[in-house]
Amino acid sequence: MSFELPQEVEETRKRARNFALREFTKELIEHFDETEEYPNEIRKKVFDAGFITIENPWNMLVTMEEFCRVDPGIGLSTLASVFGSEILLLYGTDEQKEKYLYPTLKGEKISAVAVTEPGAGSDVAGISSRIEKSEKGWILNGHKMFITNGTVADHYYLLARSAPPPSKEKRHHGLTLAIVERKWNGVNPVKLKGKLGMRATDTAEITFENVLVPNENIVGEKGKGFYIIMTFFNISRVYVAAQSVGTAQGILDLLLEYLAEKPASFREMEYVQFALAEISTLIEAARNITYKAAAKVFSFNPDPALTSMAKYYAAEVANQVANIAFKIVGMEASGSKLEKLYRDAKITEIWEGTSEIEKLVISRMILKKIQEVK
């Protein structure tokens, strides 16, 4: 048994780190954090350098880690320009792949996943956007919230209700997934500004008014969209775990840079040494659980509880590490890159399932074991 990643993946890691150190300059990091613009030119360079690939998902995973280590905002927004691609890979028709997936994977289009609504975030089955059959196709009416890439995406993978739930217990039935283009009549995205962190990512509120969706844009079986989205989350959560590990590692890098400037007597203080030991141990554990969950997902043998553990744990670690580092650096962190990473870390506990939702997924799986031991 080996704990090493293949050499090809380690080489990608090195390339990703060098790329991020070269391209995500201090000036650009500050620029995108202040202006909240979408880093489109860097996104194109990321494609040209070949970092976005479906050939070997490990390459994307370590790239996510290394990019977020240097800057989570730019790193995530460039890699998430293909957000939701696994949905079409697994459930798309050949025509959908030709029209939407392959151009996205070549960097010619940007995609987004639109699930959350003003009244339904964690409660995915509670969404109220409606997609109804009409003579010419389907008619979509609804309201989506906090959609990453919302104003820059060419198309959204959108979940809406196509039939009333058959019962209270089966609220997740009757949801359908559709590909909706941003430029269609009736689609109105509005950029949300002033986020705490990850300000280089584009986030939007989107309304849909009588949008005509052609029949061929329905993904998978109608009424089964909930299962498609949950399958997708079981994949995307390992990338959020990698984002968290990278962010935590970036915070440790900054702390070491800070300590290098301090007298040896400061570094020798017990509380500083204990903090470094704690941070390194937390990161090592988060990285290991992330890779274990990813190994299952990437070999088509996902373990949803393990994936949720990785996402939950790595996100908690990113925030814990940010807290510990902040305490050591104190007021000097104010306005620094450490403060930025502290702000950027928070989202890992929220998107792709909050920490509470991940814990519910884990405990449901554990509770199933009671049935098995009975």
Ligand SMILES: Cc1cc2nc3c(=O)[nH]c(=O)nc-3n(C[C@H](O)[C@H](O)[C@H](O)COP(=O)(O)OP(=O)(O)OC[C@H]3O[C@@H](n4cnc5c(N)ncnc54)[C@H](O)[C@@H]3O)c2cc1C
């Ligand atoms: C910057 C950003 C980008 C995002 N990008 C996207 C995107 O691209 N696409 C998309 O669809 N969504 C996106 N989201 C939405 C994100 O997935 C939701 O914010 C998240 O799922 C939580 O939903 P909510 O904000 O409605 O909070 P709520 O679901 O209202 O939760 C509020 C609090 O209650 C807790 N809670 C909720 N239900 C339970 C429960 N059953 N048991 C215990 N505790 C519970 C939560 O953990 C949380 O602490 C984004 C959000 C942000 C902030």
